[in-house]
Amino acid sequence: MSLLATPFHARAVEANRCNAWENRGGYTLARHYGSIAEEAVAARFGAVLADLSWHWRATFSGGDVDAFVAQAFSRNGAALAIGMSLDVLWLNDTGAVRGRGRLVRMAADRFLLLSPQDDRDWLFFAASLYGVACSEHAPDGLLALIGPTARKILTAAGLDADPPPSGLVSVSWRGIDLTLSRLGLGYELWCDADSGLIIWDRLVAAGRAFALLPAGQAALDILEAESGLFLPGRDFAPAREGFAPQPTPQALGLCSLVDRSHAFNGKAGFLAAGRDTQLSGLLMGAETEIAPRVLTHRGAAIGNILSSRYSPALQRMIGFALLSGSWPSGEVEAGSAPCRIVGLPFLPIGLSPAPTATERATEGAGGPV
């Protein structure tokens, strides 16, 4: 099967000086346009523009859609107000995690699910049991604008609407209908395929004075890891069989995404799955990526390393670890490499504008005597 092009592909071809591409979800995407490190750090100086069109987006509407979302997901989506969203898991019948995504209520009888990995057959079949109609947004464009100058770029481009955190708004932007959201690390612009290039061009033109760079998927992975986002398909392999026992939310340290007071598919298995583990960050002493392995403290196993990658902002390898108990103090070891356990996120990304002159002048500079 040949790969698909996203609505922004023509501009990605122009910008991709390295001609570095990769396949995500069946789409051709720029792995990086220039330097991966420069793109990852640019989101902390100005802003980056990243193509998220490969993310799976499904709409559920009609029928008994409230009952469906209440039963299908680990948190009660039926209680959402219009335009608001929740980070959710969906589990198989034995309580193992099939996927992770963001559930948005678009209208009284319509929900949207956004996830980096699709689970079409499972969720569409479940929806059909409630008489819910399902559709995918495969040809549409989804563009992320991430960084402290993202808001200024939107304003400079004439897009004044500002959705609340975890929310979205529909706007008409100089003749183009689009949806603006804040569901991920920054802003997302949802558009139909025909408007993709116009939107890209408008943002790039407005972003010239605000240090805007296009960022490839490699930089996006780094930013998501630095922000503590632990995602299916990249950081863990979800259960793909109806009765697979693993991985449970406990085993992934994702119990915070489960509402125990709410009835959902797989709850019995989830409740029987045993003790929670803690998802935490690892600052590593190693210079290269460390494969998943046991994490030890003074020779005793204390958990597992799940994935690791280099963070150019932190100038070191970082990784996710699952700990079976409380954090030990001091250094732990991944093989022969020393590591330090820290909380997540490693380094959050700010969406707020840079500090003003007054803020700069008054910001504390330590503890002079």
Place this chain on the structure above:
Amino acid sequence: MAARVAGAAGTLRYDVCIIGAGADGLTAAAHLAARGLTVMLIERGAAPGGRCETAEFTPGFFASPFADELPAMPAEIFRNLDLARRGAILAPCERLASFVDPLRAAVIARVQADAAGGTPKAGLFKRAADEAPFPGEALSCRSRAELEAVSTSATLCDPALGGSALTLLQGTPGGLVVGGLGALGKALTRAATEAGAEISLGVEVTDIRQRRGRAVAVVLADGREFEARAILSTLDLKRTFLSLFAWNELPKALVERIGAFRPAPGIARLLVALSAFPAKLDPALLRHPIAVAADPEHAYHAWKSGVIPQRPPATVRLVSAVDPSLAPDGAAVATVTLGGIAHRLFDGPWTHEKRSKLQALALTFLEEALPGTAATVTASELLVPPDIENRLGLSDGDLLGGEMSAAQMLGFRPFAECRGTRTPVKGLYLAGPSSTLGPLATGAAGWAAATAILCDLKEEA
């Protein structure tokens, strides 16, 4: 951590007193305080950081006055001090690997190993016959012109001169910092204070007291005196030895040697506020420093003669193209760095006319590098070596801390008896720009000095 205690005459006693809260001083303080020593940093400026400063040079426009970027800090130090999580985010520098990179790393490792090896037992500061040469010494007989076709640095040398290849060892730029170099200074300050170091601001050290040939205390301009088991100076060589000791307290030969230490060609910086972002120029070009074609040989001799060179090495940088927080929306900040600028001109001090002449030259370079921008200049500030001397307290305004020539580099920097971090005065350590690692990497000299102090204090205990 041991508590600070009062000395016999009511003076406060610390394990270590550090003179100067620049990058080296703060790095050393964080390292020493984290290992349980009581540390006092004394800084004459109103804020710690030294050249790690972000200044508002005209309302709404910010820049790092002394340099856009510092030499790269070794990643080990950056990670150990957790500087990113303390607010120092650096833009990665895209550059091709050079043959000097491993040499520089080897020099840093050598100084660090010497520092950790304790005080040499046989013949203090004398090189043993079987001692391995310093890494990079082979560069002492090479010229820069032999090894580099086109120089893109504002650091000036006579490229045809033997030994000028040593200037290649100067640390490669470590990258712009979000919010300017002041953010790096604040992150280092947090690392030091959170480890337990104390900082005394706005007061200058006037004297280093000796007892039985050992430095034992520092005296402050306000009359306070701090006793210390070790004193670390991050000032330059001349300021440390010629202004903090009475001349008769040091051997005459040592004073003469220090007096003969040569400064490096100075730099001037023009900080420029632009009313409009040069949006018509190639954005990829704007993100990187732009070297202006120069005549370095002529500029070197002009510097030696104390005249303003016609074509000094210069670098133009639109810093707000990478960090828009430095300028108001729609505007921009650029800097022009000129090399080979003399501290003292042959015909007298830096007058308004001479500054205006240099400023016009810098604006010409700005227009050459970024066509169309000269017409949008709304304000600017020029810093010449005497300004840098006044603001940072560096002799001759020399940010490099001394010429990078064969006679005062590597094992001979600042001079053979003072290489590394230990000095001929027992209990006194040097980690400023004049020290062996000063021009090679940010923070490395402070880190090595802290290692030497820890080692020596342990030996003495």
